[in-house]
Amino acid sequence: MTDDSKEEFDFRKFFPDEDVRKIFAKVFDRSAISAVHSLASKGYFDVLEYVISTGKEAHVFRAVDAAGHFRAVKIYKIETTDFKHMSKYLHGDVRFQGIKNNRRDLIYAWTRKEFKNLLLLNKAGVRAPLPIAFKNNVLVMEFVGENGQASPVLKEKPAKDIEKVHAALVDFMARMLFKVELVHGDLSEYNLLNKGEEIVLIDCGQAVLNSHPLAKTFFERDIANISKYLNNNGFKITKEALTEEIRSKKSLFKK
Numbered sequence: 001m002t003d004d005s006k007e008e009f010d011f012r013k014f015f016p017d018e019d020v021r022k023i024f025a026k027v028f029d030r031s032a033i034s035a036v037h038s039l040a041s042k043g044y045f046d047v048l049e050y051v052i053s054t055g056k057e058a059h060v061f062r063a064v065d066a067a068g069h070f071r072a073v074k075i076y077k078i079e080t081t082d083f084k085h086m087s088k089y090l091h092g093d094v095r096f097q098g099i100k101n102n103r104r105d106l107i108y109a110w111t112r113k114e115f116k117n118l119l120l121l122n123k124a125g126v127r128a129p130l131p132i133a134f135k136n137n138v139l140v141m142e143f144v145g146e147n148g149q150a151s152p153v154l155k156e157k158p159a160k161d162i163e164k165v166h167a168a169l170v171d172f173m174a175r176m177l178f179k180v181e182l183v184h185g186d187l188s189e190y191n192l193l194n195k196g197e198e199i200v201l202i203d204c205g206q207a208v209l210n211s212h213p214l215a216k217t218f219f220e221r222d223i224a225n226i227s228k229y230l231n232n233n234g235f236k237i238t239k240e241a242l243t244e245e246i247r248s249k250k251s252l253f254k255k
């Protein structure tokens with residue numbers, strides 16, 4: 001699809017839901033539509049069914065493919081995203097050197113970064129959505145949900161067993177750090193889904209390699225957020241004890 005072939009795109013076919021059409025008319029430009037078209041023509045999904053989440057930087061949709069499999073499609077906004085904030089996480093990550101410092105290139109790189117981070121997390125055995133494809137600012141991934149309903153975040157649906165959450169988070173953080181040398185950087189009850197008591201880590205665009213100059217700061221912030229969450233939910237642990245527990249897993253997960 002070329003830039004001037006917007007007419008070819010059948011909005012009603014790809015976006016049967018009126019709210020989705022409105023979002024596309026208002027929020028996304030031709031490049032996002034073109035990316036949706038291209039990903040759909042490759043069979044990654046048939047239809048963007050409805051919006052699951054409208055965030056500050058991205059919208060997340062449920063999509064479905066020809067075989068009836070659900071997908072989550074995350075589309076980053078070009079105009080309103082704080083790309084200066086993104087720049088801090090991209091520059092300094094050796095995987096993304098030489099990215100041009102303009103809004104569009106940074107957001108495309110961010111989308112690619114989230115895809116790559118999800119691949120690494122899955123490789124490390126962390127429960128995170130499997131990435132499926134990406135193009136421009138559009139990322140297609142495994143839909144995390146039950147009976148077609150997207151799983152709620154831990155903030156909305158606290159886990160029944162906080163000890164299990166603690167164990168899962170120690171395991172995730174140790175696998176990330178030691179198996180694939182990644183720091184999430186935005187770890188909190190807002191970026192963990194509760195899928196029938198299974199904890200799933202999402203929102204991985206900002207995750208950086210441990211060699212990033214700010215990796216230690218981001219790791220400490222993750223520790224602070226997680227220990228605060230655990231303490232508020234009945235699992236008493238200091239930041240130091242949580243860090244020590246993660247470090248004690250090193251020999252288990254060292255590459």
Ligand SMILES: Nc1ncnc2c1ncn2[C@@H]1O[C@H](COP(=O)(O)OP(=O)(O)O)[C@@H](O)[C@H]1O
Nearest residue numbers: 053055058060072129142143144150153202203
């Ligand atoms: N793979 C997924 N499967 C199901 N729902 C998802 C998935 N990824 C994101 N979501 C939903 O979209 C919301 C926003 O996603 P997130 O990646 O945290 O983006 P942001 O916080 O930047 O808006 C999540 O809280 C969750 O409700």
Ligand SMILES: [Mg+2]
Nearest residue numbers: 190191202203
């Ligand atoms: Mg989030």
